[in-house]
Amino acid sequence: MAELLGEDAIAQALDGLPGWQREDDATIVRFAKLPSFREAIATVGDVADLAEEADHHPDMDIRFNSLKFKLSTHSEGGLTAKDTDLAAKISSVLDRRGAS
Numbered sequence: 263m264a265e266l267l268g269e270d271a272i273a274q275a276l277d278g279l280p281g282w283q284r285e286d287d288a289t290i291v292r293f294a295k296l297p298s299f300r301e302a303i304a305t306v307g308d309v310a311d312l313a314e315e316a317d318h319h320p321d322m323d324i325r326f327n328s329l330k331f332k333l334s335t336h337s338e339g340g341l342t343a344k345d346t347d348l349a350a351k352i353s354s355v356l357d358r359r360g361a362s
């Protein structure tokens with residue numbers, strides 16, 4: 263069971279996660295644009311692999327080549343290290359896939 267992060271810990275984690283922002287108390291989000299629809303879908307596939315490995319699953323919104331990733335730990339009703347850890351891994355995929 264992951265512990266809920268406090269406000270200071272969330273702010274500190276977001277400092278190290280460029281592109282991620284608070285959506286509300288319980289969620290962080292990142293928007294990304296890929297060069298094409300196919301590359302956006304391939305990116306979603308990579309993130310799905312990470313999510314299955316972590317047993318932690320982001321909400322993913324696909325609009326043509328624009329993606330939105332939304333993270334929250336539903337079982338805790340807020341943000342935990344599971345979210346910030348997966349956010350960092352998603353960012354690595356986005357860098358590798360050439361997201362802007």
Ligand SMILES: C[C@H](O)[C@H](O)[C@H]1CNC2=NC(N)=NC(=O)C2=N1
Nearest residue numbers: 317318319320334335336337338
């Ligand atoms: C049983 C399983 O471990 C849980 O349902 C996991 C799966 N993926 C999850 N994903 C997210 N984002 N939050 C959760 O609380 C969560 N719980």
